[in-house]
Amino acid sequence: MAELKWGIMATGGIAQTFTKDLLTNPASRDVHDVKHKLVAVASSSSKDSATRFLSEVNAPDSVKTYGSYAELVADPDVEIVYVATPHSHHFQNTMLALEAGKHVLCEKAFTVTAAQARKLVDVAQAKKLFLMEAVWTRYFPLSIKIRELVQSGLVGPVYRVVADNSFGQDGPNGSLTFPDEHRMVNRELAGGALLDLGIYSLTWVFQILYHCQPEAVKEKPNTVAAMNKYTTGADEMTNIIVQFPKHKSMGIAMTGMRLPTDVDGQNTAGPAIKIQGPLGEIQVMGPAFKPLSYRVILKEKPGKMEVVDCPIPKDQDRDWGHGMFWEADECFKCIRNGKLESATLPWSESVTIMEVMDEALKQGGIEYPELITTDVYDPNSPLNTGRR
Numbered sequence: 001m002a003e004l005k006w007g008i009m010a011t012g013g014i015a016q017t018f019t020k021d022l023l024t025n026p027a028s029r030d031v032h033d034v035k036h037k038l039v040a041v042a043s044s045s046s047k048d049s050a051t052r053f054l055s056e057v058n059a060p061d062s063v064k065t066y067g068s069y070a071e072l073v074a075d076p077d078v079e080i081v082y083v084a085t086p087h088s089h090h091f092q093n094t095m096l097a098l099e100a101g102k103h104v105l106c107e108k109a110f111t112v113t114a115a116q117a118r119k120l121v122d123v124a125q126a127k128k129l130f131l132m133e134a135v136w137t138r139y140f141p142l143s144i145k146i147r148e149l150v151q152s153g154l155v156g157p158v159y160r161v162v163a164d165n166s167f168g169q170d171g172p173n174g175s176l177t178f179p180d181e182h183r184m185v186n187r188e189l190a191g192g193a194l195l196d197l198g199i200y201s202l203t204w205v206f207q208i209l210y211h212c213q214p215e216a217v218k219e220k221p222n223t224v225a226a227m228n229k230y231t232t233g234a235d236e237m238t239n240i241i242v243q244f245p246k247h248k249s250m251g252i253a254m255t256g257m258r259l260p261t262d263v264d265g266q267n268t269a270g271p272a273i274k275i276q277g278p279l280g281e282i283q284v285m286g287p288a289f290k291p292l293s294y295r296v297i298l299k300e301k302p303g304k305m306e307v308v309d310c311p312i313p314k315d316q317d318r319d320w321g322h323g324m325f326w327e328a329d330e331c332f333k334c335i336r337n338g339k340l341e342s343a344t345l346p347w348s349e350s351v352t353i354m355e356v357m358d359e360a361l362k363q364g365g366i367e368y369p370e371l372i373t374t375d376v377y378d379p380n381s382p383l384n385t386g387r388r
């Protein structure tokens with residue numbers, strides 16, 4: 001495969017960030033066997049919005065623009081669709097693309113329910129299409145290194161992971177600074193701390209305590225959760241204990257939108273993630289979604305701390321580099337090698353994480369509307385047609 005031809009579904013904030021990464025030169029991150037090509041972008045609002053998007057990301061004029069998602073997935077030049085819509089839309093939009101025979105990279109959180117995630121996986125499997133949840137942090141060299149360190153036994157068996165991914169959006173009179181319509185708090189868009197931010201805390205818990213378990217002894221966790229509800233009905237703070245009893249391990253995944261993880265905003269108040277074993281601790285500095293350094297503290301070397309910086313490489317010609325290109329590179333390599341799923345975030349793991357989130361939402365009494373929780377595909381759903 002010479003190049004992977006991308007279609008971008010939606011023109012919002014993360015679609016722009018991701019597309020700018022896609023347009024960087026892989027050599028700027030020392031990757032030499034991957035080539036991405038942006039072939040089309042679609043907006044459900046208007047073709048003009050897609051055209052504006054191209055100039056915002058500084059893309060070539062040759063890229064096609066569409067005023068609907070249906071046209072994007074019907075384009076024979078598009079091989080893979082990046083779904084960059086709100087959580088509420090992921091199931092229907094991903095189905096739309098899979099049903100049209102496209103591979104899909106779908107933003108996090110994968111879906112609103114585990115049943116939806118299972119359905120997507122079944123369809124991808126049946127149609128022999130690549131499908132991946134876009135948890136970009138998993139593909140950072142930093143994450144790869146930390147998984148290696150854990151598997152090397154550096155800190156011994158990891159019995160506890162504590163992870164936080166929280167924003168400080170406290171507003172006056174009990175409010176949050178997000179308007180009620182904003183996707184972070186809007187129930188119609190499956191807003192809430194857990195699906196948007198808590199997914200990263202769970203990512204850290206899972207990539208250490210679950211992903212690193214040998215296949216033969218893979219254990220699904222028990223879940224205990226507490227949630228504070230915001231006035232919109234979405235969760236504003238959620239804490240989850242994820243228990244793996246056979247491994248004697250627990251993860252504590254925290255998230256919230258009132259208090260930040262890092263109280264001084266400088267990443268000096270303490271780590272966002274602690275990975276603890278009897279021989280020591282690996283600390284990852286936040287934010288949990290885009291960590292740039294970690295430190296290792298070993299019991300046998302008291303008072304000594306190894307600090308490792310992992311900056312995100314920049315394409316100097318485009319003056320850009322955010323770190324989302326590594327997940328795009330993973331899509332290229334999997335598709336080139338005929339793989340339908342990524343070994344770094346297998347389908348079963350995305351589904352298991354969605355099951356934990358289902359359970360936490362149930363225990364916290366958070367409910368989302370039928371339109372966005374149904375697992376019945378409807379190509380004419382307003383989530384696909386953009387009728388708002």
Ligand SMILES: NC(=O)C1=CN([C@@H]2O[C@H](COP(=O)(O)OP(=O)(O)OC[C@H]3O[C@@H](n4cnc5c(N)ncnc54)[C@H](OP(=O)(O)O)[C@@H]3O)[C@@H](O)[C@H]2O)C=CC1
Pocket residue numbers: 009010011012013014015042043044045046049084085086087089107108109134136183189195196289386388
């Ligand atoms: N990996 C990461 O670092 C990040 C991931 N995300 C994830 O990306 C997704 C999108 O987030 P973000 O880009 O910040 O969101 P934005 O609100 O900025 O953009 C969402 C886009 O989705 C499309 N859309 C379709 N229907 C609706 C609707 N009813 N309401 C609002 N938008 C709609 C719109 O594009 P159009 O009109 O062109 O169709 C809109 O621009 C979420 O799943 C989020 O969790 C977000 C931020 C960071």
Ligand SMILES: O=C1OC[C@@H](O)[C@H](O)[C@H]1O
Pocket residue numbers: 196197289
């Ligand atoms: O995925 C995300 O990471 C960065 C945050 O700013 C954003 O809210 C979230 O969606």
